[in-house]
Structure formats: structure tokens, C-alpha cells
Amino acid sequence: MMSANPESTRTARVLVVEDEPKLASLLMDYLRAAGFEASWIADGAAVIDQVRSQQPDLVLLDLMLPGRDGLSLCRELRTFSDMPVIMLTARVEEADRLDGLESGADDYICKTPFSPREVIARVRTILRRVQVQNDRQQDRLSAQSPIRMDVEAYRAYYKGALLPLTPVEFRLLRVLLSAPGHVFTRDQLLARLHDDPRSVNDRAVDSHIKNLRRKLEAVDASADLIRSVYGVGFRLELSGRG
Numbered sequence: 001m002m003s004a005n006p007e008s009t010r011t012a013r014v015l016v017v018e019d020e021p022k023l024a025s026l027l028m029d030y031l032r033a034a035g036f037e038a039s040w041i042a043d044g045a046a047v048i049d050q051v052r053s054q055q056p057d058l059v060l061l062d063l064m065l066p067g068r069d070g071l072s073l074c075r076e077l078r079t080f081s082d083m084p085v086i087m088l089t090a091r092v093e094e095a096d097r098l099d100g101l102e103s104g105a106d107d108y109i110c111k112t113p114f115s116p117r118e119v120i121a122r123v124r125t126i127l128r129r130v131q132v133q134n135d136r137q138q139d140r141l142s143a144q145s146p147i148r149m150d151v152e153a154y155r156a157y158y159k160g161a162l163l164p165l166t167p168v169e170f171r172l173l174r175v176l177l178s179a180p181g182h183v184f185t186r187d188q189l190l191a192r193l194h195d196d197p198r199s200v201n202d203r204a205v206d207s208h209i210k211n212l213r214r215k216l217e218a219v220d221a222s223a224d225l226i227r228s229v230y231g232v233g234f235r236l237e238l239s240g241r242g
């Protein structure tokens with residue numbers, strides 16, 4: 001029953017990277033009116049840090065930026081994330097040129113003439129596409145997993161037994177299960193567990209992990225699904241004894 005993604009129940013976050021304040025504020029207004037959570041930065045040099053800490057669902061990235069150009073930013077984003085990127089270009093020729101380059105962007109929008117409605121439509125289309133891909137991946141994973149998550153009911157089962165999880169533990173398990181074998185850092189986990197990660201100490205992750213392990217072991221004492229990776233973070237292992 002893992003067809004829905006719990007992240008679909010929260011507001012999608014869009015990061016706008018644009019150095020023209022008028023355009024940026026217009027985009028922000030439209031995004032918020034369309035129900036998105038939007039934030040804005042103008043400085044290209046701040047983008048990577050911002051993306052890492054904020055983990056937006058989509059980035060609207062201007063091509064020509066002070067500090068750093070959008071193309072090199074997009075390439076760097078692609079080294080650690082597959083979040084969708086829509087590139088904003090000033091002229092149609094720039095978009096043509098981008099097509100020939102391996103930028104890694106998912107889409108391009110030309111700013112002349114600028115249509116915020118068009119931007120919103122593309123943002124929606126891409127987020128929907130990503131959601132469908134995620135759901136399919138979740139379905140594949142849940143078919144082989146001893147863990148089953150009913151996202152709508154906020155219930156998780158291990159080997160058929162209902163786990164008495166807190167909402168935070170549920171989200172933690174859901175994140176780990178989204179990519180078995182992948183090592184998540186404490187910061188990445190924190191960013192996904194709490195709406196405002198700054199309000200929580202990153203050691204809190206360790207105590208949630210400890211509680212989650214204890215609850216899994218209560219079902220099967222040999223459960224060893226959540227592995228610590230020294231100095232890095234945690235990963236979920238489904239292929240082992242667990």
C-alpha cells in the first residue's frame with residue numbers, strides 16, 4: 001500500500017534563483033498563489049548551500065546570474081541531486097544554445113515574453129512527473145520489502161506486524177526506505193524530518209534511530225535493517241538478515 005508518497009501531502013517547495021528583483025517577486029507571488037512554498041535567492045554563489053540545506057522539490061534557475069552562471073550551477077547540482085531544474089533564459093537563442101549543452105536541466109523557459117502562468121504550468125507538470133516516477137519506484141521497493149507502509153493511514157508494518165511509531169519515526173523510516181542502501185547524512189535526515197531543521201539538534205536523529213531499531217527488534221530480535229555508517233550517517237539494508 002505504498003502508492004502515495006508522504007511528501008505529496010505537504011506543500012512542494014520551489015527555490016527561485018533570479019537576480020532581477022521584480023521578476024523574482026512576480027514569480028514568488030504566482031508560485032504562492034498556486035499553492036507552493038517559494039523562496040528566493042539572487043546570488044548564484046549561494047545556490048549550492050541553499051539547495052543542500054533546504055532540499056527544495058524544484059529549482060527555477062536563471063541562466064545569467066551574478067556570482068555564478070546557471071549552467072555550471074545546474075551541472076554541480078546534478079552531481080549530488082536529481083531534483084528537477086527549470087532554467088530561465090533571457091532570450092530564445094539562449095534556450096536553443098542550452099539544448100546543445102549537457103546542462104542537466106529538465107526544462108527551459110524563455111523570459112521574453114515572460115508568462116508566469118506558463119512557469120506555473122511547467123512546474124506542475126514536472127512535479128507530477130517526478131511524483132509518478134517516485135510512486136512507481138516505491139511500489140517496486142515495497143513489493144520486495146519486509147516493511148510495508150500505508151502512507152495515508154501513517155502506519156508501518158514489519159513482517160506483517162504493526163509498528164507503534166511516532167510521526168517522526170514514521171517519516172524517518174519512510175526516508176530510509178525510499179532508497180535502501182543509500183547512506184543518508186544526519187543533516188539530510190533532519191531536513192526531511194522536521195519543517196524547521198534549525199529547531200532540532202542533529203543528535204536527535206540518533207535517538208529517533210535508536211527508538212526505531214528497538215521497535216523493529218521487538219518484532220524480530222535479529223532485525224538489523226538500519227545500519228550506522230561511521231562518520232557519515234545511516235542506511236537501510238533490506239538484503240541482509242533483516
Ligand code: CA
Nearest residue numbers: 019062064065
Ligand atoms: Ca539574470
